[in-house]
Amino acid sequence: MCKDSRFRFVYHYRIIGLVYMKDKFFLMHMMPIVRAHIAIFDENGNVKEQLSESREEDLKLYSEIIKKSRKDFPYIILIDTSVVVCVMWNEPEKEFIVIGKTALYSEFENRNQDILECPKDTYTSAIILIWNKLTGKMIGKGDLWTKNIVLDDSVSKFITENIFEYQENGKLHNPYAQEQREHDSIRRGDIEGLKASINEVYPGEIGKLAENQVRSIKNVAIAVITCASRCAIEGGLNAEKAFSMADGYIMYIEEEMNDPVEIERVVREAEFNYARDVHDLNRKNIKNPLIHQVKDYIFSHIHEQLMVRNIARYIGVSPNYLSEQFSRFEGVTLKQYIIDEKIKSSEYLLKFTDYSLQEISSFCAFSSQSRFSVYFQRKNGITPAKYRKMYQKGKK
Template identity: 25%
Template structure:
């Protein structure tokens, strides 16, 4: 059965490639296709804008009889790659995946090819702007401190201690603590707390997880500890923060409260 399926696909592929040659359509090479993502991951806004001007005139393979559906398929294909390229280049995975989900939700509500194309450019520039800020904020750190930050980003849901990080990056805990504070201007524990509270704000604004779930996911001792810490540094409780930010974010996308 599997061999038969493969043979049918081979026939369909052969026919498809023949028709493309007849129509003189030439698919972009991999370097050409990835060039836009290079601008994004490097935070090169000017280069990306030039690329987007060229992109408006580019031809793409036919993916649907419907022009709108064609744009939807292209949008999802591009943002899926963009999301992962940015994660590989240092963007926190929850931020990149969250952006991807939100832009796809927004795209899904659009009705015209023009609106989807405009959102595509907005999305690419948004990712590039975030990568530009990321690179600017990480240029002065030594390799070991960058390793430390990367470990924290990738283990936000775990209990993290200076000893655990030091063992992971093969560095003396006391020395890591001293160097980190000198380079970053925060202690490791303060940095971890700041990153976890930022992640908590993202989850409160863009998801429907309960405060208990968020506290557990981010490795806080319990919901009470999470709420007390959140209020101490943000000035409001997690529930009050969600009430102020959640509806504003999702009303335009048709999400339920």
């Protein structure tokens, strides 16, 4: 071998070694993010290197897993409830990178077995980043989970049996057209149309979503409220407000309610509230994007002290111009609108939480509890304390 050839040979392997060291350095610093041990195996399933010390039984498990894991994408294996292991085949190095046991939800964390939680979204982003770093290939979040989701025979069997039962017993679901009319009423802010669609009589029935009756009704409620929120957004309602309303209703149903009749009442209340909000938007016929910006900002910062000059600075206009435009389009001053929105927020807290009046006053960023009470009574005709008692009495 000539001198130049030897130089090229040594230089080539130094470059490979440098790249490998960079990958190893990268993986070591990804471990605290995925909160899992990372180990490297050769193509026969033998441990080449541990970047942190894994349990012996885990290494044996990984060695078995990788025998079926030579995929062209990050292969995620569910080994227990919400506990996963990810295997990546690194073709150039002829090795497997194994990202050890990780719990995707905190309820399934088990520190005794070295299983720590990494939130699913964080885990997903980390896996995509590692895959790209090691292979140069890109994969999207949707593709990552789609490629790793395969319905086993038991799931397919359950679905087939459920369809067969409906066919055998002559069961019908509520008509799709009726559901569409309900959704369209919310989308258009048509309160009377919503009433009519809900009052329709039809031969079908609401689907059964769980064996336990209350659980099934809660599942239906979650689906209805979620659909209603999306319809309201399509009708022009601020997305953040629609999502927050849905979260509030769903959390309340999940944690506070077990009476099927009361659950249905709250679901209908949610649908009508969405329809009313869209109706109000349509009635005002807001076409000024400046007003939308202001309302979005106020909604997102409702628990902060809101000043006209600060909102104007954020949007990039003068305070006088902003106040004039808002009053012209809304028929109310910007200051009064801010107060009204804070009172609305406080009403929700009084109804659905046990926070003290002082805490609610602070959350809504009123200058004092007494000032909060004055504004509240001016709008509702009663004090915050009486409002809470009235609502709680109505719940019993």
